[in-house]
Amino acid sequence: MKYFLIIFFILSHFLFAQNFQELESYLEGKDVRDVSDDGNNLWVATNGNGIFQYNYRMQEWYNYSTYNEKLKHNFFYTITANKDFVWAGSSDGLFIFNKKRKRWSKRKFGKGGQLSNWIRDVQYDSDINAVWIGRFKYLTKYDLKKRRFIDYDLTINDNMKTNTIKVIKVDGDSLVWFGTESGLHRYDKSLNISDSSSLSFYDNDFNYFNGDGEAVSISALLVEQNHIWIGLDEFITKNNPDFNLGGIYKFDRKNSWTRFDERNGLKGNGIYDMEITGDFIWVSLYQFSKNTKDIYGRGVALINRFSNEITMTNIDGLPSTINSLHFDGTKLWFATNEGLFAIDFSNKFVENFIKEIND
Secondary structure: OHHHHHHHHHHHHHHOOOOOOOEEEEOOOOOEEEEEEOOOEEEEEEEOOOEEEEEOOOOEEEEEOOOOOOOOOOEOOEEEEOOOEEEEEEOOEEEEEEOOOOEEEEEOOOOOOHHHHOEEEEEEEOOOOEEEEEEOOOEEEEEOOOOEEEEEOOOEOOEHHHHOEEEEEEEOOOEEEEEEOOEEEEEEOOOOOOOHHHEEEEOOHHHHHHHOOOOOOEEEEEEOOOOEEEEEEEEOOOOOOOOEEEEEEEEOOOOOEEEEOHHHOOOOOEEEEEEEEOOEEEEEEEEEOOOOOOEEEEEEEEEEOOOOOEEEOOOOOOOOOEEEEEEOOOEEEEEEOOEEEEEEOOOHHHHHHHHHHHO
């Protein structure tokens, strides 16, 4: 309890200030879409400037793009890495970087046509030494040991949107979650994924998601020990005001669905991404205009994962549209269309502040 009070006081003291001096800025003007790390390097996917690598020890940036002829593609949306490889998803297939050989290769997928080469999420699963690849159509697993790609059709009840993979989250050594445009799959890794009993599906039938809205399009996932946090896309029109309502659901993995939306403090119901640091869930938000169908960034909210209290941040210098969030254990990274930003949680100010409170 004391730790919670300290963290909350620190956050309220300097995260919400108008002039937040601790915000770091990198890759100014770049449209940053996703961030990952392998423990030694930060890997950054951009829309238009290829892939960036930041070496923590050397504190140096490296770029792979057509501009320096180190990569034959510049437009990426998702990225993941382990100690040997980097996998980056584009609208034209999967790009793989072999760190030892310092060489990029490209993988195209035949099943599903050209749209199926739009890679929407990639996640490395260290438990099984495999990469999960979420495509516009079909899920693919790449087995690193066997060097084999395996495609899976997750379609439920002839609804093709249940096979359009948007987000993937590995949940410990037992589960993987696959978010789609029309619901959420849970995979039990103790079983073969080709076995239908290995998969469970959640949409807004049977009172899942409290039965809210006409459909649930999954945009973000975050796992913790007792809950999975599920972020949704917002897509509503005057003629169809209940289609995709957006918001966040805190699911207890059994039958309890706690909803967070504009009614209890969020400044937008569309969810770009979520990340966890200590007691708090960070959420990047957007709002969908039912009149113009435009999307407006709405900044970052903090949710206390124990009390469920919502606080909107006001970090001076941080753009309102944050495409993704990533915490590497030291820094919280904000991927925006105006560059890459970070808050350093090892900042001496924070350390001294905690020491002063404890004393």
